[in-house]
Amino acid sequence: MAKSKIFKNRDVLMPDYLPGRLPHREQQIRKVASVLAQALKGYRPNNLFIYGLTGTGKTAVVKLVTRKLEEKARSKGIRLKISFVNTKRDDTAYRILAKLSEDIGLRVPPSGVATSHLYSRFKKFLDKREIIFIAVLDEIDYHVKRHGDDLLYKLTRINEELKYSKMSLIGITNDINFTSWLDPRVKSSLSEEELVFPPYTASQLEDILKERAVEAFYEGVLEEGVIQLCAAMAARERGDARKALDLLRVAGELAEREGATKVTIEHVRMAWEHIEKDRVTEVVQSLPLHNKLILLSILKLTKEDRATYTGEVYKLYKEYTELLGIETLTLRRVSDLISDLDMLGLIRSEVVSRGRRGMTKMISVESDRNAILRGLSKDPRVAEFVGYL
Template sequence: MQGPMMDNIFKKYLEGKSVRNIDFKVFEPSFVPNKMPHRESEIGILVDNFGKILMGGMPKNVLIFGKSGTGKTAVMKYIGRELEDASKNRVNIRSIFVNCQIKDNSYSIFETMGNSIEGEKIPFTGWSFDRLYAAVKKNIDMYNGNIILVLDEIDRFVKKNGDDILYQVLLLDSELEKSRITLVGITNDLKFMDYLDSRVKSRLNEEKIVFPPYTSEQIYDILIDRVNIAGINDFVSEGALRLISSLASQENGDARKAIEMLKASIQLAISSGENKVEEAHVFSAKNRMEYDAIMETIKTLPVQTKALLLGILLLRESGTIQFTTGEVFEAYRNVANGANLPVLTPRRISDMLSDLDSLGLISANVTSLGRYGRTKMIEINVSFTDAKKVILEDENFRGLKATPTMKQLRFNIDH
């Protein structure tokens, strides 16, 4: 009889200094710490604006600009939490956060507003907008307080649907008798105001705040803060933290990505049974994150672009390293026919090749063929085995998984 845990397959997770109860929620994007390092100035502006509510005044609407990972959403969640805490037994304040990438139509945003406070229950769909508007107006006015509506990634919504949602919210606020709505828009696009109609601009009366990218030293401080909150400051080396800070500062000062890289590095160290997170774990985590990002990009490509990429992958699988646009088009046509997709024109395929090139999935370099003219030479930049597996998970290509079909496609491409 073997001793307890002597040969258990989970032994490496149960021994050594690296095994500890780490609260990984500290490293999640949804986590909001009790302090926000290096955002004191921006917080001060927001506190002065929203503090007016506590004095019976009315704050301005706010537009927050900044690249991904600069703390925009986290700071607004922090402000909302602190403001609601300060307003207890004084005035009703409710912060409502809406991610416009998920809630991507006016109905869903108004439904979220109406169901975030007590009152008439609003269904997820099915009502006319007039009925929805009236119910939300009634619920908010019965609340008899202040609503701070935060529309995260508002630029995505406006580019897709226009700015009617902003006009509708501003109009709703003007019609309320007992409550008020303050609108906060969060955007990565510094040109966001250019997309708005004059009727919206005139009503907005906004305070604009720009969140600059974090520097390497600032990201290091943020990482130190998270490590201390998690109680693992002795488990992560300074070299690892410095490396993560440097890498993240080179990518637009993205603190969110830095925290994600730190989390992945910690998990790698633990799974390897190591006693400390070192630079090697950071490099491994970075490579894994980049790989996952590439596979996710492929997964979300339009179906015709996937068909084109699959044709290129099959060319590569047949042993060829570089291919002409003519070869790529023939490979794409075979895949499209095999998947019962309409075949696009060579010109459209050329545009799609440029898109794949800009995503870094392929390299498309123009090469001279002498008196035969010029052509693009295509080369794949990703693991063709893994990329093909991701594409074949799409229901449009499931019929191609059968070996005879794939063999026939490769035969057509080879010949």
């Protein structure tokens, strides 16, 4: 394989790369560290709930702090274990409990055990370990919106049933309104400590990119203005550092494919278009089934750039649910899900008056239609309907 003339180390621009330093997150690092430091004294740290938009450094800060915490605990002989679960990937209560169980040394069958039984086994085994256990539940909003907060309720109450071990939770969410989904008892238990991560500014993103670029690229391959443009574009996208790093990496990859010796402003603009289409497909693919059917209805009703309305969408959505033999959500719930699709940037909905018929939402497609269709086509339950569009 030919050696790259662009990249010195592409990995430092990947989403899962954890640098030793996180610029402009010093305050958040101190806060997380101060909460978790109680473990080094043998106490159970307070539960911590972290909010912030995508790409604001939440997961990276928690991983950095917990990694250092584990190192200090080992040096002090403190029995501390930290488990990190992405609840979007391990998206059921069973899978979350299985991951937590395996991380403390309890072997779990892939299936065949009731979730309630698995919880009992996890609790008993945890108590036998006589440890301080910190469970980090990343993207916790995804699990709760799909499956409810029953598991969270149990985990926030588990210390009442433990004699020899102690357990703390760190919840991480991109949804600043997430706690409105929670039972008040769960909310009060989970949010013993709270921390909000603000979006990065353009100048802060520029600092982050400059540090990574030194490790990622050979000297002199970035045209002047490339980093500044990546930072400015990502700052417009709610200060998303992940987007900024992806943009810089994809721009470099496009330059490499061309056989170019420099990454130019034009490569950045091409990378932006490329990422946007991929992002839309990925977002659509991850949507729950009812959201997909609503989006499919909107696509069908807005051909040739026409707008549609909530009532029309609901009528077609209902036809799809009946064809699939699944429950049809209420009109009000569908209206809420339309608002969620708007927040994701897939559609645009605007409340308008229709005279005697009252207020409704006028809806149009905002993102690339082909990218949306690709995302919908990846779900076999929806794919058969996509072919008729």
